[in-house]
Structure formats: C-alpha cells, structure tokens
Amino acid sequence: MKKDSVNKKLNKIPTHLIVIFTAIIWIVPTLGLFITSLRPLPLINTTGWWTALEAPRGEKSYDAICASCHGSDGKALTTADLSDPELIKKYPRSNQLIPVLKQEYNGEPHLGDAAMPEVQEIADIAAYLKRVSGLDTSSRLTLNNYIDAIVGYRGTKTYVEDCATGQQSLDLKCTIEDVLNPRGMGRAFVNSIIVTLPATFLPILFAAFAGFAFSWLDFKGRSILFAILVGLQVVPLQMTLVPISRLYAQLGLNGSFLGVWLFHTGFGMPYAIYLMRNFLGGLPKDLFESAYLDGANHWTAFTKLAIPLAMPAISSLAIFQFLWVWNDLLVALVFLGGTTPVMTYQISNMVTSLGAGWHLLTAAAFLSILLPMIVFFAFQRYFVRGQLAGAVKG
Ligand code: HEC
Numbered sequence: 517m518k519k520d521s522v523n524k525k526l527n528k529i530p531t532h533l534i535v536i537f538t539a540i541i542w543i544v545p546t547l548g549l550f551i552t553s554l555r556p557l558p559l560i561n562t563t564g565w566w567t568a569l570e571a572p573r574g575e576k577s578y579d580a581i582c583a584s585c586h587g588s589d590g591k592a593l594t595t596a597d598l599s600d601p602e603l604i605k606k607y608p609r610s611n612q613l614i615p616v617l618k619q620e621y622n623g624e625p626h627l628g629d630a631a632m633p634e635v636q637e638i639a640d641i642a643a644y645l646k647r648v649s650g651l652d653t654s655s656r657l658t659l660n661n662y663i664d665a666i667v668g669y670r671g672t673k674t675y676v677e678d679c680a681t682g683q684q685s686l687d688l689k690c691t692i693e694d695v696l697n698p699r700g701m702g703r704a705f706v707n708s709i710i711v712t713l714p715a716t717f718l719p720i721l722f723a724a725f726a727g728f729a730f731s732w733l734d735f736k737g738r739s740i741l742f743a744i745l746v747g748l749q750v751v752p753l754q755m756t757l758v759p760i761s762r763l764y765a766q767l768g769l770n771g772s773f774l775g776v777w778l779f780h781t782g783f784g785m786p787y788a789i790y791l792m793r794n795f796l797g798g799l800p801k802d803l804f805e806s807a808y809l810d811g812a813n814h815w816t817a818f819t820k821l822a823i824p825l826a827m828p829a830i831s832s833l834a835i836f837q838f839l840w841v842w843n844d845l846l847v848a849l850v851f852l853g854g855t856t857p858v859m860t861y862q863i864s865n866m867v868t869s870l871g872a873g874w875h876l877l878t879a880a881a882f883l884s885i886l887l888p889m890i891v892f893f894a895f896q897r898y899f900v901r902g903q904l905a906g907a908v909k910g
Contacts, residue, residue: 553878554657560875574644577637604649610639661879668700701880704862714777715841719784727792728818748786775851784837795829831898859884
C-alpha cells in the first residue's frame with residue numbers, strides 16, 4: 517500500500533515539473549511586458565526591465581567606498597554634506613566628480629586607502645547622489661505609458677509633460693475628455709466592449725435554441741439540416757468578406773456596430789450549434805420525457821431544464837467566442853475600420869513604420885489583455901468543466 521502511494525507521488529513529478537515550467541515561460545515574458553509598460557521611455561531604451569527590480573545603480577559602490585567617511589546617508593561630514601542639493605549641483609557627472617576625488621584633504625588622498633573607482637562607477641555614484649539629494653526627481657516607474665496610450669498621445673515627450681508646459685499637441689485638450697479621444701485606447705476599449713458583448717451573447721442564444729431543436733424536437737430534414745450546419749464550419753471567413761461588405765453597403769451597415777454583431781453571430785453559430793446539440797443531445801432522454809408527461813411545454817423544458825444543465829457548455833462557448841471577438845482584427849478592420857476603432861485596430865496603429873512608439877505598445881497590450889484575463893480567471897472553473905463539454909458525448 518505504502519509503496520503504491522509513494523510510486524503515485526513519484527509518477528506525478530514530471531507533470532508537476534511540466535506545469536511549473538509552463539507557468540514560468542508564461543509568467544516571465546508577461547512580467548517583463550508589465551514592468552516595461554511601467555517604465556519611462558529613456559530607461560526602456562537604455563536598460564532591461566529586470567534592472568527595475570535591482571537597487572539603484574551606484575548605491576552599492578557608494579556604500580562600499582564613500583560611506584566609511586560620509587556616512588550611509590551622506591551627512592556624516594558636516595562640512596561636505598552629500599545630501600545637500602546645493603553641493604551636489606556642482607557635481608552632476610563623473611567628470612566634475614573625478615577632480616574632487618583626486619584632491620587631497622589635510623594632506624591625505626581624498627579616498628584614504630581606498631583605490632580610485634572606475635569612471636563608470638563614479639558616474640553611477642554621481643547619478644546616485646543626484647537621486648539621494650533630491651535633485652533627480654524622475655522616478656523609475658511611471659504610469660505615463662498608460663496615460664499616453666489611453667489618450668492616444670503621439671508627441672515626442674509625454675502627455676502629462678506637454679499639458680504641464682501648455683504645449684498641447686494636436687487634438688488633445690488636456691481635460692478629462694481626452695480619455696475618449698478617438699485616437700486613444702480609452703475610446704477603443706469602450707468600442708471593443710460594445711462590439712464584443714452582443715457578438716458573444718447573440719450566437720450563443722441562437723445556438724441554444726437551435727441545439728435544443730436539433731436534439732429534442734422532431735421535424736422534417738432535421739439530420740440533413742444539421743449535417744449542412746456542421747459542414748458550414750469549414751467555410752473560411754475571408755471568403756465571405758466581399759459578398760458581405762457589398763451586401764452591407766447596400767443596407768448601409770458598413771461601419772456600424774450592427775454589421776459586426778451580425779457577422780460575428782453568423783460565424784460563431786455553426787460551431788456553437790454543433791456543440792450545443794452534442795451537449796443537449798447527450799442529456800438523458802427520460803428527463804425530458806417525464807417533464808413532458810408532467811405537462812411541461814417546449815419553452816419550459818428549454819428554460820427550466822436544458823439551459824441550467826447546459827451551463828458548462830454555454831460558459832465555455834462564451835469564453836471562446838468572447839476571446840475570439842475581442843482579439844479579432846480582420847472583421848473589425850473591414851467592417852468598422854478607423855471610424856469606430858476597436859482595441860486591436862488601435863494597437864496596430866500605435867507603432868510607426870520606424871518602430872517609434874513601442875513603449876506605448878507595451879501599455880496598450882496590457883490594457884487589451886486586462887479584460888480577457890479577468891474573464892478567464894472569473895470563469896476558469898467553468899472553463900475546465902466546459903472543455904470536457906464537447907468531449908463527453910452521450
Ligand atoms: C577617507 C574619507 C573619505 C572618503 C572615503 C570619501 N570622502 Fe569625500 N570628503 C572627505 C573629506 C574629509 C572631505 C572634505 C570636507 C571638507 O570640505 O572639509 C570630503 C569632501 C567631499 C565632497 C565635497 C567637495 C566640496 O565641494 O567641498 C564631495 C562631493 C565628496 N567628498 C564626495 C565623495 C565621494 C563621492 C566619495 C566616494 C567615492 C567620497 N567622497 C569618499 C572624506 C572622504
């Protein structure tokens with residue numbers, strides 16, 4: 517018995533390792549993206565995101581060389597208070613600091629017995645002193661990338677800086693209205709939600725009706741119709757772009773939310789119906805027969821029996837359809853374009869052909885995975901159960 521349970525545990529080790537490994541290769545880049553999105557552009561351009569987690573450069577060298585006389589807070593020598601911004605102002609860079617370190621005080625070398633640090637180290641110390649004395653107030657982490665992405669700022673500095681100096685760039689007003697600027701991610705977020713919610717709800721609603729009909733109602737041509745529907749799944753979306761956009765042009769639906777909703781509904785339905793039919797058809801027959809015997813009509817059987825039981829299938833469908841519509845660029849580009857930009861469209865516009873603006877891309881990317889992550893974590897219980905929904909055929 518005991519040996520068995522030990523064996524069982526040992527057998528599980530590879531699985532655990534694989535899970536941990538997968539988690540790491542998922543988490544590390546995500547963390548990197550997240551930290552990068554919080555760093556100011558000059559820092560992003562010069563150092564890697566992992567340095568944001570280290571102690572500021574220069575602190576270690578200062579502690580090792582200078583702290584013995586000047587104290588860890590720089591205040592130990594009253595005649596040379598290194599935390600005083602007035603004093604440090606005179607030594608902004610290594611080339612101002614080097615002569616001081618070579619100077620002699622009371623006939624002794626400045627650094628005493630310690631060896632002269634290298635130029636890079638001195639530069640780091642100078643930067644560190646600027647920070648400690650409060651001369652350098654720029655912070656190592658900032659929300660500017662997020663702000664710039666949300667308002668759609670396209671200048672060379674940051675939105676906050678431009679507004680503070682009164683240099684209003686382009687169409688921005690420096691008021692709260694900018695959150696909904698058509699070129700920004702804020703407006704695009706709203707548009708994405710307006711597109712996604714009905715485009716997720718409608719196909720599932722229709723698929724639930726159809727799935728119920730295909731499994732529990734008797735009508736002529738049922739199996740042929742179902743076979744056609746299953747076959748429709750292989751029609752590539754791209755094939756229909758031209759006919760549908762011509763049809764929409766006649767109906768005046770191009771560039772409207774209704775057009776995108778209908779398109780996504782049409783394309784979501786074949787698979788949704790297929791899954792719902794398989795799931796509902798797999799429920800025990802006696803259940804429905806006794807319900808009908810008790811006087812239930814189709815509507816009550818559908819709402820009181822079928823829908824509650826099909827919840828795992830419905831939620832897994834909802835997650836997949838939601839993610840698909842949320843991440844879709846093609847349909848949004850063709851039918852909404854730049855007039856009503858969604859998040860994917862806005863992100864694709866963020867980086868110029870020269871590669872400028874990719875610091876905004878990090879923030880924009882994070883904004884756009886925010887909602888899917890919330891949805892996923894909120895529904896992950898159903899998600900796992902729902903994954904089995906298609907597999908368990910009754
Ligand atoms: C052996 C002790 C000692 C060490 C180590 C030391 N200092 Fe000093 N430092 C002094 C003394 C003494 C003065 C002179 C104070 C005075 O003006 O009376 C001074 C003065 C200074 C001043 C002020 C110069 C001015 O304008 O008056 C600066 C800046 C300074 N040190 C920077 C540093 C830095 C940076 C380090 C580390 C790389 C360092 N010191 C290490 C002893 C030391």
